[in-house]
Amino acid sequence: MCYVNSMATALYSLYLHIPFCRHRCGYCDFNTTAGLEALIPAYVDALRREIRLAGRSAGERLPVHTVFFGGGTPSLLPVEAVAGILDEIREHFEVLAGAEISLEANPGTVSLESLQGFWMAGINRLSFGMQSANPAELAFLERQHDVFDVFKAVEWSRRAGFENLSLDLIFGLPGQGSDGWARTIETALVLKPAHLSLYALTVEEGTPLHRWIRRGLVTLPDDDLAAEMYELASERLEAAGFEQYEISNWAARDANGNNLFCRHNLQYWRGLPYLGFGAGAHGYAGGVRTANENGVRAYIQACQNAEAAVFPAGPAAIVRDRLTLKAEMQERMMVGLRLIKEGVSAADFLQRFGWPLEEVFRRQIQKLVAAGLLEWSGENEKALRLTKRGRLLGNRVFMEFVGED
Numbered sequence: 001m002c003y004v005n006s007m008a009t010a011l012y013s014l015y016l017h018i019p020f021c022r023h024r025c026g027y028c029d030f031n032t033t034a035g036l037e038a039l040i041p042a043y044v045d046a047l048r049r050e051i052r053l054a055g056r057s058a059g060e061r062l063p064v065h066t067v068f069f070g071g072g073t074p075s076l077l078p079v080e081a082v083a084g085i086l087d088e089i090r091e092h093f094e095v096l097a098g099a100e101i102s103l104e105a106n107p108g109t110v111s112l113e114s115l116q117g118f119w120m121a122g123i124n125r126l127s128f129g130m131q132s133a134n135p136a137e138l139a140f141l142e143r144q145h146d147v148f149d150v151f152k153a154v155e156w157s158r159r160a161g162f163e164n165l166s167l168d169l170i171f172g173l174p175g176q177g178s179d180g181w182a183r184t185i186e187t188a189l190v191l192k193p194a195h196l197s198l199y200a201l202t203v204e205e206g207t208p209l210h211r212w213i214r215r216g217l218v219t220l221p222d223d224d225l226a227a228e229m230y231e232l233a234s235e236r237l238e239a240a241g242f243e244q245y246e247i248s249n250w251a252a253r254d255a256n257g258n259n260l261f262c263r264h265n266l267q268y269w270r271g272l273p274y275l276g277f278g279a280g281a282h283g284y285a286g287g288v289r290t291a292n293e294n295g296v297r298a299y300i301q302a303c304q305n306a307e308a309a310v311f312p313a314g315p316a317a318i319v320r321d322r323l324t325l326k327a328e329m330q331e332r333m334m335v336g337l338r339l340i341k342e343g344v345s346a347a348d349f350l351q352r353f354g355w356p357l358e359e360v361f362r363r364q365i366q367k368l369v370a371a372g373l374l375e376w377s378g379e380n381e382k383a384l385r386l387t388k389r390g391r392l393l394g395n396r397v398f399m400e401f402v403g404e405d
């Protein structure tokens, strides 16, 4: 079966991974690297080649409604590189009018000129890694910026033309109490962002943070305090007019009353197709999951050596897995339940998979509803979603759906 044709009407999202950072933060386990900036020109050439080959392999200019430069630190890319990548995308994909085109930025790496350049190149949404308003917390996180850099970056962004600005914050830091966290939230609100992403600090094996904790050098707040911080944020942001639409994400509305959800991330949470470009990037289209070479040099070489790609995998793909029906259904629950209001629609599930949601996961749903972690919502109870308590125990809920049954 040619799944390209079968998915011809779907709108696509494109993710571009930029794995370069000035410094590798102690808590980070993303696919990033510091000290390899000299490879940026070759990397950008490889990305453009990957986009070109992937676009050609689709057999048509696929319609694209979101593009996301993530990292790493995409704001380290020269403006001309971003413009060139977007030109390549427009040549090989049909970027729709009004498409959301986001770039993640470290506040310490931008200038008014670079932001004006990104805006002129077509970027229309910025996501700044603010993380905290507290200098000691920023130092602990080894961030290469201070809170004044965040204020400057936001002011310059607005002068450059950007209205759709998102800020990332981290809670659950060592020594951070609810008061300190509340001060960070208030500082972020002063900046009037369109969107906020709030993440609990997670300790990933292999990171310096993991070693510090193992040696007893660092202690994180307990789960109760972290939950208190999460609830504090939920209440404060709701009072400030933000709508929580995902476990970690809140959005304001624009002047016309439209919500400013991150449309790119919605694509993942709704289980819709996306292509991933760059080192370690993942993709999902037509029931096939792909993943690229992680290493920057290996990725560049794979792209340089390739003459063609087999859709939806690009020339640097090392994973190209067709998901079983069961795996697709499990994944749908894992990511869809993150959307705390929308949840997973029973009608959509039936249409996609040909099986009723309430039958496929009868045992799990009964157990989680009885435990007060899931609820049916909407008119005629047409969607399954997390309860308020379930939001705090999301991982426990998701794990129920991936076990054998």
Ligand code: SF4
Pocket: 020, 021, 023, 024, 025, 028, 029, 030, 032, 071, 072, 073, 106, 129
């Ligand atoms: S700037 Fe972000 S991506 Fe880069 S090392 Fe720090 S946390 Fe990781």
